[in-house]
Amino acid sequence: MLSLNWHRALSLFLLIAPHALLGVLAVILYKRRLYREFPCFFVYVLYEIAKFFPLFALYSVQGVSGKEYAYAYCVTLLISIVLRFGVIDEISRNLFRESQFLRVAARRSLQCVTGLLLGAGALLAVYAPGGNSAKWYAGIFVVNRGAAMVQSGLLLALLLFSRFLGLSWRRSAFGIALGLAVLTSLDLAMFALRAAFTSEAAANFLDLLITGTYLVCVSIWIGYLLAPELEVASPTVVAHDEVETWNRELQQFLKQ
Amino acid sequence: MEQGASTISQAMISQAMIAAWILVALAFFALGILVYIAIRSRTRQVDLEKAVQAFRSLDIEAFRNLVDSGEEAFLRNNLSPKKFRAIKRQRAWAALIYAREAGRAAAALAKIGQAAQQSSDPEIAASGITVTENAFRLRLQTIGACLHLLTEVVLPDLRSPSLPRLVDQYERAAETLFRLGRFSSRVQGSVRPKSA
Numbered sequence: 001m002l003s004l005n006w007h008r009a010l011s012l013f014l015l016i017a018p019h020a021l022l023g024v025l026a027v028i029l030y031k032r033r034l035y036r037e038f039p040c041f042f043v044y045v046l047y048e049i050a051k052f053f054p055l056f057a058l059y060s061v062q063g064v065s066g067k068e069y070a071y072a073y074c075v076t077l078l079i080s081i082v083l084r085f086g087v088i089d090e091i092s093r094n095l096f097r098e099s100q101f102l103r104v105a106a107r108r109s110l111q112c113v114t115g116l117l118l119g120a121g122a123l124l125a126v127y128a129p130g131g132n133s134a135k136w137y138a139g140i141f142v143v144n145r146g147a148a149m150v151q152s153g154l155l156l157a158l159l160l161f162s163r164f165l166g167l168s169w170r171r172s173a174f175g176i177a178l179g180l181a182v183l184t185s186l187d188l189a190m191f192a193l194r195a196a197f198t199s200e201a202a203a204n205f206l207d208l209l210i211t212g213t214y215l216v217c218v219s220i221w222i223g224y225l226l227a228p229e230l231e232v233a234s235p236t237v238v239a240h241d242e243v244e245t246w247n248r249e250l251q252q253f254l255k256q
Numbered sequence: 257m258e259q260g261a262s263t264i265s266q267a268m269i270s271q272a273m274i275a276a277w278i279l280v281a282l283a284f285f286a287l288g289i290l291v292y293i294a295i296r297s298r299t300r301q302v303d304l305e306k307a308v309q310a311f312r313s314l315d316i317e318a319f320r321n322l323v324d325s326g327e328e329a330f331l332r333n334n335l336s337p338k339k340f341r342a343i344k345r346q347r348a349w350a351a352l353i354y355a356r357e358a359g360r361a362a363a364a365l366a367k368i369g370q371a372a373q374q375s376s377d378p379e380i381a382a383s384g385i386t387v388t389e390n391a392f393r394l395r396l397q398t399i400g401a402c403l404h405l406l407t408e409v410v411l412p413d414l415r416s417p418s419l420p421r422l423v424d425q426y427e428r429a430a431e432t433l434f435r436l437g438r439f440s441s442r443v444q445g446s447v448r449p450k451s452a
Binding site: 160165169186196 | 272273275276277279280282283284286287289290293294296297362363364365366367370371373385388389391392393395396
């Protein structure tokens with residue numbers, strides 16, 4: 001029997017709500033046929049839903065020890081990390097698919113960014129390996145902290161690079177990237193604190209923040225996937241005379 | 257011995273704490289940028305006029321003159337080293353502003369090109385692809401040019417090659433913009449762009 005106090009109730013809400021919303025998200029992805037465009041993201045969403053059931057069962061059942069739950073949590077977390085890298089790759093492919101030039105130039109730049117971030121993550125793991133906890137799963141938090149740093153750095157680079165170049169995002173791709181970037185940025189902060197503060201009270205508080213963040217990110221994904229594409233001002237709305245005027249000016253400009 | 261081990265352990269913990277707080281600061285900085293990008297993306301629009309005005313405002317000949325190595329050699333031979341350094345800095349700074357503005361114009365041009373790519377008219381769509389590709393190339397070249405010119409501002413005595421590729425790229429981009437304008441004046445309302 002679960003003893004319900006406010007902390008327990010909030011924990012339960014923050015555990016269940018994002019996964020219920022992930023179910024809604026999976027339906028949206030299926031109904032709008034977005035799974036064809038973002039298969040890896042669709043698999044990630046399905047995986048996050050699927051992993052919730054055994055984890056929730058382990059969390060709720062009285063006989064399961066904290067160590068057993070932590071083991072299961074860490075295994076599922078590592079698979080999530082791998083899938084997130086797949087989603088980032090998928091987003092970048094989607095973004096650069098219409099430009100031959102960018103497919104080469106931008107992806108090369110992103111590979112350099114990945115290399116730098118991986119180097120920084122490895123250095124961080126060596127020189128700041130977390131608190132003095134001897135628990136094995138503290139190491140997993142350090143791995144997740146490093147992965148979150150690489151992932152948020154990559155997504156930020158992708159968003160800044162596209163903004164800098166004037167690349168237009170499709171609303172769905174932008175939403176997925178934004179939600180994942182928020183998730184990984186906050187994961188970075190939370191798991192950095194989780195690796196440094198190992199007391200039970202701190203761990204409980206940070207766990208609430210991590211699940212709360214997840215709820216926000218799933219809401220971002222749903223919001224962007226449901227929102228209609230923005231109609232932007234078309235080049236053809238410029239009056240004929242006006243176009244001719246600047247055509248003449250540009251011609252003169254080129255002859256200068 | 258035990259005291260030494262305790263000191264090392266405490267030093268490691270404080271190191272971990274510093275790293276944790278630095279990462280928290282970095283994460284919130286990244287979050288700030290993300291919020292800014294998300295808000296800006298909601299108000300962003302393809303603005304042909306803005307791109308045209310940006311192109312109009314740039315005097316390509318003045319830029320060419322500012323980065324001309326012949327001009328630089330002339331100034332080097334006829335001015336005192338101190339005067340030359342001062343003039344070179346001013347010229348490099350002015351050229352840097354030109355390059356930055358050309359980059360901004362290229363970004364606006366890229367948006368127009370991408371919108372044109374969605375056109376039902378194959379001629380406009382094809383022109384849109386060319387505009388976009390040229391704009392991307394120009395934008396990336398302006399980064400190189402800005403870094404190059406920034407080096408000249410800091411180290412004016414450094415002998416550097418001219419920047420003909422950037423000028424050529426700019427002219428190609430301007431030409432394709434002109435072509436796009438001619439196509440779009442023929443077909444009203446055929447472009448239905450969609451972007452975030």
